Amino acid sequence: MMKKALLEFCWNYVHKKTNRLKKQSDGLQESLGSETKSSAGDKHETGRAMVQLEQEKLAQQLQELEVTRSILHKINIDVPSNKVRLGSIVKTSLAYYFIAISTGVFKLSNEEVYCISANAPIAKLLIGKEKGDNFVFNGKTYSIIEVS
Numbered sequence: 001m002m003k004k005a006l007l008e009f010c011w012n013y014v015h016k017k018t019n020r021l022k023k024q025s026d027g028l029q030e031s032l033g034s035e036t037k038s039s040a041g042d043k044h045e046t047g048r049a050m051v052q053l054e055q056e057k058l059a060q061q062l063q064e065l066e067v068t069r070s071i072l073h074k075i076n077i078d079v080p081s082n083k084v085r086l087g088s089i090v091k092t093s094l095a096y097y098f099i100a101i102s103t104g105v106f107k108l109s110n111e112e113v114y115c116i117s118a119n120a121p122i123a124k125l126l127i128g129k130e131k132g133d134n135f136v137f138n139g140k141t142y143s144i145i146e147v148s
Helices: 002-034 041-074 121-126
Strands: 089-092 096-100 104-108 111-117 134-137 140-147
Touching (some): 002 041, 002 096, 096 121
Parallel strands (some): 096 111
Antiparallel strands (some): 089 096, 089 140, 134 140
16 A cells, blocks of 8 residues: 555646746747847847756756656566565665655655665665665665564
8 A cells, every 4th residue: 555655646746847847938939939039130030049048957857757657667566575676565673765766755654665766875885675674775774673
C-alpha cells in the first residue's frame, strides 16, 4: 500500500510538472504570435529571440520529463525483492528512501519517505544491498533495516 501511494506521488509530480511546462509553452507561443512584424527593428527581433530561447529551454525540460516518465514505467511494485533496486522502499537507521525519481519528501501518517532517483549518490550506495547491510554516506554509517 505504501509503495502504491509513493508511486502515485511520483506520477502526480510528473503530471503537475508536465502541465505547468505545457502552460508556460502555450503562453510563450501566444507571446510569440502577438509579436507582429509591424513592430519595428531590433527590439522586435530581440523579443522574438528571447521567446524562442525560452521555448527551447521548456522543450528540453519536457524531454527530461519523458525520461523521468520512462523510469516510472519501469517500476513494478508488485515484484518483491530482498535487494535494493528501482522501486524499493528502504528503511535505514536514519531515514526511509523510495528509489524512483527525485520528487522530494512524501509524508504518510507519521512517516517521511525521501523519493530519490536511482542516480542519486545515496541510491548508488543502496542499490544491490540487503537488509542488515551497512554503508557510509557523508561520513555517517547507515544500517539497512528493511527492504520492500
